[in-house]
Amino acid sequence: MIKFKNITKHFADGTKAVHEFNLKINQGELFVLIGPSGCGKTTTLKMINRLIEPTNGQIFIEGKDIRDWNTQALRWNTGYVLQQIALFPTMTIEENVSVVPDMKKWGKQKTKKRVDELLDMVSLDPSLYKNRKPTELSGGQQQRVGVVRALAADPDILLMDEPFSALDPLTREQLQKDIRKLQTDIQKTIVFVTHDIDEAFALGDRICLMNEGKIVQAGTPRELTRQPANTFVKEFIGDKKNEWETPVSEIMDPHSEFIASLDSLNELPLYTAPLYIFGANHQFLGRRQGKEIVDHDISISPETMLQEAVYDFEKTDADALPVIKEGKLIGVLSYKDIVRYLKDVNGPLERESM
Template structure:
């Protein structure tokens, strides 16, 4: 879907923001770029839609050089969500959502139908919200509008540059859950920049950890947690020891939601954290069994919460 071949970005002051980068993002993948400030993650993102020109190398989308696309064609097919939200304050919510569809010459009925569909998708009643101005919405609601505005013209790719970092912790966690649910419905290729490793672990299919314009490690959350490439990754993830014995799966399981589809995999309550992570790379939710009986369920978000709690409490019983 998206391929970087020997891509370098050097600014006029001589700063090399991205240094000979090579990687590919698969269609429908939730791909997270993460690293400390100044590592080049936002520059990498912005080169994908030509907001920042690359210096050398080639970026391909669907096997076509991005330089060969008409700039409007390229950007119409790439939704973009910013940290600053950037809704037009003088426009209604419906008018904000309609910007790109109008540029693409959609008719009014198509735009109205799409607006209703997207507002429903993020739990905002269209009749209540579509005629409101951004100032009448909370920060979390505004960011939801920012997300669905990027989806309005049904692009194949969504770029998200630290979209939740300015929100309070409760709104941020809710929007993380929303984007997970939304991705199940829309199955877009999402490239997401964050500086928060817990957010990356929660959302990503794969994580690309960067440092000084280079890729330090690229892999699944399971790869990053169980096989950190070096001390930088260990420190960045907040872990320095191998998986310890303090982890008890039964301590974090939750009751089974009878409305959920039955997962394809089960796991024994005696499983190690590494075994749980390996299984969760194949299935969103696992049923946990003990002595042949189902005792609850576990999913990736519960494991991320476990890591987050461990970090806050200063425990070191994980990778």
């Protein structure tokens, strides 16, 4: 855990970069710092690994004041990735990734093994890439190497300062996916700085919005969209809404072809599947199977968020699930509904011209 206690940073020229900053970042969390240019994000990040010393206050890592850490141990424990691809140009990819393991005197075998493992992790075939020089890689590939270099010595914390902002949108999206996956796999605490709200929402377990050196609001993407602290938050987020955080009631089809009343059952073709049946008062009765109605125990409640609902689909073969409220069948959620909804909220897909 990283804890900021009353952290203030005033630079020598009088600039108040960070003011009375109080924050806890949990173990294994992907925490995003966001805010307009100059709001103090980089300064905040650099205070974590002591590239900048605060004017006032304390920072704790794993409960210990960072001033009580050995500086070198602290730096090794906090991998740092910058926006500018900062690979050493004359070294090979393997040598670049090996820098910190070499300093830590890991030995040739262990380091080699680690380099291969890391390059594999970000989909760079070691046999193909490790002997190349940085200029023989694309921008996105170089940035991937930058990320794994920061991970090489297995730090607990990864600090990333706008690491993808110099990349084209497609590469950037791919790297965002990589970093999410990486974090799920390796459970590092990641502090990720960006000024891009879409990136923040795509990545953050929690997001901290800063302005003029202060925290305006810190919370989950859902908290920020649902309960913005003030108009600054609202305006910064814009009408950005995380589509996965939409309740099923807004996506389901109340008049779905997969719904039928008990009365109408005989008139319906047998091939409609699944078919969910309701009786008097829309009471849910079950699912038609052959000529029978059988119990159906996987249902969704209308308040369920889309992101949770999709897991219910994994438990079943059905392409559509009944939405039940107080025992009543109020609609059906199908894959088709989900795709249509996502398409509507995201607008038409941009196609690349040939």
